[in-house]
Amino acid sequence: MKRQSQSELGKFRSEKSKSGRSTPDNNNQARVVRCIRSLPAGTVSSYGAIARAAGWPGAARQVVRILRQVRGLPWHRVVGAGGAIKLTGENAAEQQFRLRMEGVTFRGARVDMKVHEFQFSKLKRARSKN
DNA sequence: AGGGTGACGATCA
DNA sequence: ATGATCGCCACCC
Numbered sequence: 561m562k563r564q565s566q567s568e569l570g571k572f573r574s575e576k577s578k579s580g581r582s583t584p585d586n587n588n589q590a591r592v593v594r595c596i597r598s599l600p601a602g603t604v605s606s607y608g609a610i611a612r613a614a615g616w617p618g619a620a621r622q623v624v625r626i627l628r629q630v631r632g633l634p635w636h637r638v639v640g641a642g643g644a645i646k647l648t649g650e651n652a653a654e655q656q657f658r659l660r661m662e663g664v665t666f667r668g669a670r671v672d673m674k675v676h677e678f679q680f681s682k683l684k685r686a687r688s689k690n
Numbered sequence: 691a692g693g694g695t696g697a698c699g700a701t702c703a
Numbered sequence: 704a705t706g707a708t709c710g711c712c713a714c715c716c
Contacts, residue, residue, distance in 0.1 A: 585713070607698050611712095618711050620698040625713070627697070638697080646697045655697090 588616045592626050595680065599637040601662045603678035604671050606641045613680035637662075637678075643671035 591614035599605055605613070607620035607627075616622070627635050636658040640646040643666075647655050656666070665672045 611698090616712095618699090619713085621696060621712055622698095624697050635697085640697075641699055648697080651697075 585622065588614060588619065588622070589626055591615060592619075592623055593630055593633065596623075596627070596633050596635075596638060598680075599634055599678050601634075601637075602664060602676065604637045604639050604643070604659065604664060604673070604676050605678045605680070606639055606643075607646075608641055609677075609680070610638060639671055643667070643673040643677070645669065645671075 592610060595605070595610050595613045607623045610623045611617060611619040614623075623638070627633060627638060636655045639655075645652045645655055659671065660666075664676050671677075
């Protein structure tokens with residue numbers, strides 16, 4: 561079912577990118593960076609959620625790329641969907657450590673999203689008339 | 691141009 | 704919970 565949403569997003573994106581793609585992905589990158597920097601300590605968000613919040617749905621993998629190249633970002637506050645730590649080995653351990661240091665709690669191996677997932681303002685959708 | 695690659699995401703067996 | 708698939712995106716040969 562939601563499988564379809566991915567292809568639909570794809571269409572939406574490609575059409576839109578064909579018409580309004582004046583700036584490659586610099587703008588997107590800038591927005592993604594802002595979203596990541598806006599994450600308060602003790603909260604987390606997912607790659608996909610960041611992408612959507614930045615108005616770039618479906619670009620979870622790009623979020624990762626940005627996360628890797630832009631230094632100084634609170635990278636540990638970005639996890640996989642459902643709160644999964646996607647890094648491996650030492651890196652995963654460090655991310656978990658950093659999160660715990662900020663008071664983030666886990667449910668098994670995943671971050672307790674119910675409690676720590678940052679809610680990006682969804683005014684875009686909410687403000688149908690404002 | 692064509693194919694491979696990821697700190698991804700959703701589904702299904 | 705785990706692994707396989709398939710879709711998606713920009714990069715990098």
